[in-house]
Amino acid sequence: MNDSPRPVPVVPYASYLRVYEPLAAFPEPERTHWADYARRGTAPTAQDELRRSLSDLVRVPVVGVPAHESADAFTTELDGSLLVCPWRTRLRGWLALRELAESFPPPVLDAVLPAGTRRRAAEEYEAWRERNPDARPWIRTGVWQVPLRWFVLVADEEREYVPGERLRYRTPMVQARRRLARGLRTLRQAEGYGPLAEGLVEVGSWLEEFHPRSMVELDYGGLLHALPADALAGDRSARDLAEGIAALRAGDLDGASQVYGELALRWRKVRERLFAN
Numbered sequence: 001m002n003d004s005p006r007p008v009p010v011v012p013y014a015s016y017l018r019v020y021e022p023l024a025a026f027p028e029p030e031r032t033h034w035a036d037y038a039r040r041g042t043a044p045t046a047q048d049e050l051r052r053s054l055s056d057l058v059r060v061p062v063v064g065v066p067a068h069e070s071a072d073a074f075t076t077e078l079d080g081s082l083l084v085c086p087w088r089t090r091l092r093g094w095l096a097l098r099e100l101a102e103s104f105p106p107p108v109l110d111a112v113l114p115a116g117t118r119r120r121a122a123e124e125y126e127a128w129r130e131r132n133p134d135a136r137p138w139i140r141t142g143v144w145q146v147p148l149r150w151f152v153l154v155a156d157e158e159r160e161y162v163p164g165e166r167l168r169y170r171t172p173m174v175q176a177r178r179r180l181a182r183g184l185r186t187l188r189q190a191e192g193y194g195p196l197a198e199g200l201v202e203v204g205s206w207l208e209e210f211h212p213r214s215m216v217e218l219d220y221g222g223l224l225h226a227l228p229a230d231a232l233a234g235d236r237s238a239r240d241l242a243e244g245i246a247a248l249r250a251g252d253l254d255g256a257s258q259v260y261g262e263l264a265l266r267w268r269k270v271r272e273r274l275f276a277n
Helices: 030-040 046-058 089-103 106-112 115-131 148-153 173-188 194-207 221-225 229-234 237-249 253-276
Strands: 014-022 073-078 081-086 139-143 159-162 166-172 215-219
Touching (some): 014 221, 030 073, 089 139, 148 173, 148 215, 148 237, 148 253, 173 194, 173 237, 237 253
Antiparallel strands (some): 014 081, 014 139, 073 081, 159 166, 166 215
């Protein structure tokens, strides 16, 4: 009989854009909760969070959105100050259901999540939203991709790659907002980049909701376990997108088109894995 622990399965498909806010940005009693939470030093990982959310989808009956909000968060320290990124799993579940409804036809949705479950979740969300009109998630998720607009917020020199462990970028909020504003000005003046510009507007509106001393993290998450190691090691998407925007700014339309086209194709091939799994 083998008594060795069973390996924990890795969920491979999600990437994340997170905002970590300073403790001072949270009202009481939440501020004290996060301070005590960080002192315990037992914060779960991103994979733990994803596994918990997926566990609801395999229950009978299926649970589309958790009944209670998560009391967990990701935490880190910057210059001696605690930064907190709450999971807000319930809120993100509601938002994810809305995105699903916009992306898939009803027969496909019905096969995954019954119409009655979706309807009740929508009603619960609307009632909750009336009581919490200013609520917003601290975490955004990409499925089988890192959305290209996210790379505008970070720089190649902020890239942290540890094979088999992580690939992420971390940058101060003020820097992320500055890069977004500059990139948006350039994209709005060029033809053919409307979708990327629109995506940046939406991301910029989200970032404006947070404390200016926050930190932004772009994390490849589970994609680290789904993509070949050589592809990850050579991935310089933030640098490539920055070069494309710089070419646009300099009036080199052909150069910008080539850079952006190659980058879009690279990530399109990654997204195609969604339909093969």
